Amino acid sequence: MAITRRELITNIAKAGVPAALAVTACAPKLEAETVPVPSGAVGLLYDASICIGCKACVAACAEANDTSPDTRGDGLHQAPNDLNDRTRNIIKLYKPAGGGPSSYVKRQCMHCLDPACAAGCPFQALSKDPETGIVTWTEDKCIGCRYCTITCPYHIPRFQWAGYNPRVTKCELCNTRLDKGLKPGCTTVCPTGAVIFGPRPALLMEAKSRITKSPNRYYQNRVYGEVDNGGTQALYLSHVPFEKLGLPEIGPDSVPAKTLRWQRRLYQYFALPAVLYVGLVQVIRKSLTGHEVEAHERERATGLRAQR
Numbered sequence: 506m507a508i509t510r511r512e513l514i515t516n517i518a519k520a521g522v523p524a525a526l527a528v529t530a531c532a533p534k535l536e537a538e539t540v541p542v543p544s545g546a547v548g549l550l551y552d553a554s555i556c557i558g559c560k561a562c563v564a565a566c567a568e569a570n571d572t573s574p575d576t577r578g579d580g581l582h583q584a585p586n587d588l589n590d591r592t593r594n595i596i597k598l599y600k601p602a603g604g605g606p607s608s609y610v611k612r613q614c615m616h617c618l619d620p621a622c623a624a625g626c627p628f629q630a631l632s633k634d635p636e637t638g639i640v641t642w643t644e645d646k647c648i649g650c651r652y653c654t655i656t657c658p659y660h661i662p663r664f665q666w667a668g669y670n671p672r673v674t675k676c677e678l679c680n681t682r683l684d685k686g687l688k689p690g691c692t693t694v695c696p697t698g699a700v701i702f703g704p705r706p707a708l709l710m711e712a713k714s715r716i717t718k719s720p721n722r723y724y725q726n727r728v729y730g731e732v733d734n735g736g737t738q739a740l741y742l743s744h745v746p747f748e749k750l751g752l753p754e755i756g757p758d759s760v761p762a763k764t765l766r767w768q769r770r771l772y773q774y775f776a777l778p779a780v781l782y783v784g785l786v787q788v789i790r791k792s793l794t795g796h797e798v799e800a801h802e803r804e805r806a807t808g809l810r811a812q813r
């Protein structure tokens with residue numbers, strides 16, 4: 506029988522550490538070390554070199570996900586500074602202080618082939634669809650530990666910080682639209698074709714074709730996400746270094762392959778109590794301000810800032 510996070514937290518509070526140990530000990534076995542590309546993997550191809558920063562995709566994303574427009578910035582316009590509990594897709598601007606080429610960048614979940622958010626979640630609240638590879642969040646499994654925000658190398662999942670039972674928000678590739686035969690909202694409105702949707706192999710082929718046609722246009726003549734971080738289903742082309750767009754040089758090994766699986770072994774075999782996660786909620790709640798400050802510091806350090 507499924508257990509809701511509220512029930513879980515209540516039970517842990519009642520039973521204390523022994524119950525938490527029991528819950529942890531019942532966690533499923535570890536997955537294989539390597540994760541293959543799902544047979545029906547779909548994704549996005551974003552070409553920063555042709556994005557004009559119109560943010561039509563941001564509005565379309567909010568509409569597609571039925572989220573109320575985030576006007577918390579100035580109370581009037583839908584102009585979020587960053588991904589947040591109402592914003593799954595954001596356009597930012599990289600503009601180097603000393604001059605040189607600038608670039609817009611679209612940020613949303615990368616739908617990693619080996620998602621660190623899922624590897625880091627002690628209760629499998631984040632999972633990767635074995636067919637499409639879409640990474641989704643399941644409310645009933647989430648205990649609100651917010652560990653996925655720490656493990657994601659792209660700083661994607663966001664929380665509703667207010668309330669006792671907060672939601673995790675991130676792009677789920679408009680999977681409910683896909684079920685109806687529709688394309689993801691962001692890909693239906695882009696006036697330049699900077700973001701397109703399709704099967705991952707077709708997107709990869711398209712990206713490589715663009716590189717072949719314009720050999721001096723793209724950074725390192727390569728597609729970010731083909732192999733980076735073990736591969737992702739959101740693929741990027743850029744005319745500026747990927748790192749400037751918030752896409753770190755992780756290398757071909759995924760973050761879970763490098764660092765996280767040993768942690769999960771600890772949780773399973775040494776039963777690091779789940780109750781610690783519940784306690785961490787309070788610590789992490791206090792770190793909200795730090796999270797925001799860190800984002801601003803990243804902006805200052807990289808020159809990549811919110812497109813207002």
Ligand code: SF4
Nearest residue numbers: 566594676679689691
């Ligand atoms: S795929 Fe859907 S949820 Fe993801 S960024 Fe595009 S519109 Fe938003």
Ligand code: SF4
Nearest residue numbers: 614615617621622657
């Ligand atoms: S980008 Fe982050 S949230 Fe998205 S699948 Fe990868 S690890 Fe998970």
Ligand code: SF4
Nearest residue numbers: 556557559560562695
């Ligand atoms: S709709 Fe297309 S061109 Fe406009 S900001 Fe989004 S990706 Fe860029």
